[in-house]
Amino acid sequence: MEEGMTGYRRVLAHLREDVLGVLEPGDGLPPERELAARFGVARMTVRRALDELATEGLIDRLVGVGTFVAYPKRSIHVQLTSYTEEMTRRGMIPTATVLDFGAVAASDHVARQLRLEPGDPVVRYRRLFYADGEPMSVDENFLVPQHVPGMARAAPPSSLYRYLSEEYGLVIEWGEDTIEATSATPSLARLLTIDARDPLLKIERRAYVGRVVVDFSVSYYRADRYRLSVPLQRPRRPQGHRPVLRRR
CATH class of the missing domain: 3.40.1410.10 (Chorismate lyase-like)
Structure with missing residues (x-):
């Protein structure tokens, strides 16, 4: 399983590409465990990448509900x-x-x-x-x-x-x-x-x-x-x- 900065950057780049070019505002992202399996990394790495996208305002993370592509503000x-x-x-x-x-x-x-x-x-x-x-x-x-x-x-x-x-x-x-x-x-x-x-x-x-x-x-x-x-x-x-x- 790929870990470290390389894995984090790869996951972040793929997720950002999906959010900006593939998905529509309001679309849901897969759960962390599915993303971790998809990219072959630990859930902690996926969570870190999602936190970065949330800080950038690209996604909304709702506790107990899920993660969604943010609407432009x-x-x-x-x-x-x-x-x-x-x-x-x-x-x-x-x-x-x-x-x-x-x-x-x-x-x-x-x-x-x-x-x-x-x-x-x-x-x-x-x-x-x-x-x-x-x-x-x-x-x-x-x-x-x-x-x-x-x-x-x-x-x-x-x-x-x-x-x-x-x-x-x-x-x-x-x-x-x-x-x-x-x-x-x-x-x-x-x-x-x-x-x-x-x-x-x-x-x-x-x-x-x-x-x-x-x-x-x-x-x-x-x-x-x-x-x-x-x-x-x-x-x-x-x-x-x-x-x-x-x-x-």
């Missing part, structure tokens, strides 16, 4: 654009299914985010988003009716931010995001065609015009299709500040 760049604007910018075809649209009573959590009282009316807009025909996220927006009079009685807009700008002159200027990992509820799993308790990326956003919260949203992204990209920048030195040069 779309980067989410945190910026104030609507889903339609973001997917169009990336050259993808965005579509959406409206799940719910109209006036509802604000929950305690929504009321706190919009600075309202629990039970106050809000406009809720819930959608299932697709990119190139694949379900990607479930988004729920909440707006204060006083800021968007008559919106709850109109047809659901195709692009929310553009609609707010064109119909009400509300141009979203800045926002605050809260990002966390969560798992899919049975209802979210059905919409996103995944299994219950599969990982999701949850983003809550308060979007502002000036100092007024105009929109509060909760988005659930498929973790197997998305990754988060956050640009970072060091703060500028205060004007007039000069570094102190010390002699050695």
Whole structure:
């Protein structure tokens, strides 16, 4: 039985070739014992090669379920654009299914985010988003009716931010995001065609015009299709500040 670095590299090269050129996203790989017999190596060597492919993001290893070819992940760049604007910018075809649209009573959590009282009316807009025909996220927006009079009685807009700008002159200027990992509820799993308790990326956003919260949203992204990209920048030195040069 071939062991050592040579065997590991051979197994890794063959598996990478299968994942990138033969198998399709979502296809399962054989169990470790079958791969070990196929390549004539120890299971430890196969496991090491699979760990490397998982680190590269080429496969997903689900404990107790199996190993699968990973779907390519779309980067989410945190910026104030609507889903339609973001997917169009990336050259993808965005579509959406409206799940719910109209006036509802604000929950305690929504009321706190919009600075309202629990039970106050809000406009809720819930959608299932697709990119190139694949379900990607479930988004729920909440707006204060006083800021968007008559919106709850109109047809659901195709692009929310553009609609707010064109119909009400509300141009979203800045926002605050809260990002966390969560798992899919049975209802979210059905919409996103995944299994219950599969990982999701949850983003809550308060979007502002000036100092007024105009929109509060909760988005659930498929973790197997998305990754988060956050640009970072060091703060500028205060004007007039000069570094102190010390002699050695």
